[in-house]
Amino acid sequence: MVTRLPTVDDVARAAGVSRQTVSNVLNTPAIVRDETRDRVRRAIDELGYRPHASARRLRTRASSTIGIRLDPITNGVSGSVLDRYLHSLTEQAAARGMRIMLFTATDHADEIAQFRELRDGADVDAFIVTATQFDDTRLRWLAAEKVPFVSFGRPWGDDTADTPWVDVDGRAGVAAATRHLIGRGLERIGFLGWPGDSGTGGDRRRGWAETMRERFGLDDVALDALAIEVDDAVPAARRAVERLVDEGLRLDGLVCVSDSLALGAMMAVREAGHPRFPIIGFDNTPVAQAVGLSSVDQQLAEVASATLELLMGPTGTRVIPPDSDGPRSRFVTPKLVVRRSSHLAPVDEAGEAAAPETGNHHRKEQQ
Amino acid sequence: MVTRLPTVDDVARAAGVSRQTVSNVLNTPAIVRDETRDRVRRAIDELGYRPHASARRLRTRASSTIGIRLDPITNGVSGSVLDRYLHSLTEQAAARGMRIMLFTATDHADEIAQFRELRDGADVDAFIVTATQFDDTRLRWLAAEKVPFVSFGRPWGDDTADTPWVDVDGRAGVAAATRHLIGRGLERIGFLGWPGDSGTGGDRRRGWAETMRERFGLDDVALDALAIEVDDAVPAARRAVERLVDEGLRLDGLVCVSDSLALGAMMAVREAGHPRFPIIGFDNTPVAQAVGLSSVDQQLAEVASATLELLMGPTGTRVIPPDSDGPRSRFVTPKLVVRRSSHLAPVDEAGEAAAPETGNHHRKEQQ
Known part of the structure; x- marks a missing residue:
């Protein structure tokens, strides 16, 4: 149904060069001869080809996106707490060049299935887990799979757990x-x-x-x-x-x-x-x-800030691998x-x- | 920092086949000889290669993601309205296999810059625009660029506007x-x-x-x-x-x-x-x-449902191109x-x- 958008192959064909040459023009233009580079760029302009983030993600395996589950609305008084956290998180993540991806899950097993799908798809670089419970299987799965994450909520009931968390005291x-x-x-x-x-x-x-x-x-x-x-x-x-x-x-x-x-x-x-x-x-x-x-x-703005610090370091713009050094948890004092x-x-x-x-x-x- | 994940090239090298053959095994396995297919699949298993969504997106140019701006938190009484819409939207989008991507913007010009970046990156298939204003430049930009979108809010002040919207009466x-x-x-x-x-x-x-x-x-x-x-x-x-x-x-x-x-x-x-x-x-x-x-x-659940119907049809799981036939707007009666x-x-x-x-x-x- 959608009109097909131009691909690298279309550009290569139009410019009479190989795919690799198009790739070089996009990624390492200095190694391409001026005349060839100009021809490829003209083809790119004429066709309206857009080298896109999916290609970038394929190379870098980074999506600049953090995933978090959003539950169906509860009409209760306190339903707004995680919403307010989400606003702070989205704002502060944007300041680090990151976006927030929302997904839903019916239970922890389903949430783990979503983790797997988003991880396998390189759709997100890290997860934030909320509403932690005793012996939370989600934390164990993410830690075992070495997927970067932080939980908003302690790993209750597991004193030996060494998973990263931020929580309100x-x-x-x-x-x-x-x-x-x-x-x-x-x-x-x-x-x-x-x-x-x-x-x-x-x-x-x-x-x-x-x-x-x-x-x-x-x-x-x-x-x-x-x-x-x-x-x-x-x-x-x-x-x-x-x-x-x-x-x-x-x-x-x-x-x-x-x-x-x-x-x-x-x-x-x-x-x-x-x-x-x-x-x-x-x-x-x-x-x-x-x-x-x-x-x-x-103090949800501080919780959001602590979450991102644990994921990306004090001022970083990339998610830190889960086995790196640095603080693993953070207590925020409420007011x-x-x-x-x-x-x-x-x-x-x-x-x-x-x-x-x-x-x-x-x-x-x-x- | 991150250990490099295996790529298609790694699989091709390990199996002694071309990239194209690996791609065929993944996408059109029927056309690959049994022996070759088995060898490629063994290499995929041994290397732990995961054909991921970025590659799929490169082929299909579809991200199964809808983008929407989330503003910094306002502590007001009514701040929760768009949050409740977002919960319904995320839940109903998930039922259609779509996820929601949040971003921030300081003003309409910045929001348009975000549209452009997300569109160019094929990060999202469509946008939802909220808080429409008189002569809203965002609607004009999205329509001119033929980016699929729906606004929650009428195109105020422009009676000739034919952009798709859902609004509460x-x-x-x-x-x-x-x-x-x-x-x-x-x-x-x-x-x-x-x-x-x-x-x-x-x-x-x-x-x-x-x-x-x-x-x-x-x-x-x-x-x-x-x-x-x-x-x-x-x-x-x-x-x-x-x-x-x-x-x-x-x-x-x-x-x-x-x-x-x-x-x-x-x-x-x-x-x-x-x-x-x-x-x-x-x-x-x-x-x-x-x-x-x-x-x-x-009636925000109904607004969310109408939004997705305008974007994807009554029961569709893909975003419809913006110039297709079908209803362009929907009024929801509040209660x-x-x-x-x-x-x-x-x-x-x-x-x-x-x-x-x-x-x-x-x-x-x-x-």
Whole structure:
């Protein structure tokens, strides 16, 4: 269907020279006689032949492209985190002459099949793996095949793993959030986390647990009494927190493993008659910004920058082979963003009456 | 630095045959004698040669890749719209065997330079252009160069333009939002829009203006008195709406050109002492969902599907040449999502049943 574009053979025929001579004109023109070079160049212009990147890739085996999986959209609050990483990554990669190739995969096995196809096709020079899990087969495959890659996320559950990674120190971020509430004189600070000991969720919980143990001498039983586990959904978090406060659990504050859970908790404590306490989320999503929720920001621009440094060196414009020396991992320290919840946040009748008419538009009773 | 990978020449040398014979074994094995074919295949296996996609691209001039510009992250409420489109696009493109290549550009001239580089490199088979503007030079360049593309956004300001596009019928979406408020018995429905007659913004404003003119016989002066223009930022919208209601403008409802502006308006009407009225946004962002803001949803999965249909036909797996027959444009009708603003709860009109065990947590005074 597509009109065939001119090839090297067409140029060679038109100029009455060999393929090799055309190649020499394109790649090492100095070794070609002036008259021949001019004739080949005229043929190139007349035919509209474009020596293209595929040919260059065949020679150099470099595509100047980095592959990363993009999942189907999730409508959740936190869905934007990897999107924001992708924006930073694309921008910073462009500054190093690299582009980003997106692909999809249904599971890890399928993702490995995609790695293989893109690697075999020399379509990409390196991969970025996200959402690492315990004993992640993707990391093992890429390492065994000596394909350059970096994971955004530690190789959870494999302390001997020597695969390159960049990760956000979630434990430090949640510890900072917990210390912030303690610094405001609060004591009974709860943790709203995900069920099970997922790598990321468990790590964030440790930031809270260690801080509470250190400051108040709480043991595991006391800590468990302050911890709630719920799937990452706003309504589930809302019901769980409602149930707990209805049952009489007293909380002075709540640190959450995600903004989704923090929003559910916010909804629960804003019920008329419910006690109010400060809530801190994790991910600093646009939603947190809009409703005035304090949250831990992952510093995704820094994560993107660290990813590229591990792949390409501090200022390099090429992917480094996987067995070269140099740093193999990088921890990024997240940053607590403290907000006062605003009038955009839901208010009940009591709160409404308490709001000043002009000037300070922020509510005082929350953070 | 990278150990050189085996080439066709290496295979040819090892098997004692010509490059052409190796190529025949790979592409048209039936024409090669059995003994020769076996020898070449042994050499391929022993050397670990991988006939790769770059070679295939050189032959077919097809990369199975679609290029699209990704801008640096904007922290705004609506920043997620193109991200959600990108997720749908990547997923649906994968189902047709296509991948998505991301690049960046500082302006239209730079984007055209990127088009040229990617086209010359045969890195992509087609482009998707977003955020079209009046007299968009990008569309003209791509059409003149006969590069396959579709724009998400009409070729504004050029009625004779015959470039392929898919767009959301923003006018119809805003008209539906306006009719929804009229149907609730409201009359003085304002429009909060962007300054100037931007293509998209002007189109959405017409949806409101035409509906108000038709139902209430308003003239331009009456319409202008109900219209506010402000840059797309939450605080600016909040101040503008505060000022107007302070000055005594009576509004029964407000339709907004974006969720950002709608959020600012929501904040203004929640001030103590301010009159409250229903507000409808545009884009149905995660933020709108979180705060219970009614909003017009662009139906981005359908936009992505229409984009690929224009590029590749209804079920095709290859990009169609730009001068072929077939539909050239597609309008997607957006959908009004009605919510009751609540204690942060995302609920739709029927959503009362969504949280039956805890009764009605939702505010009634807004929509």
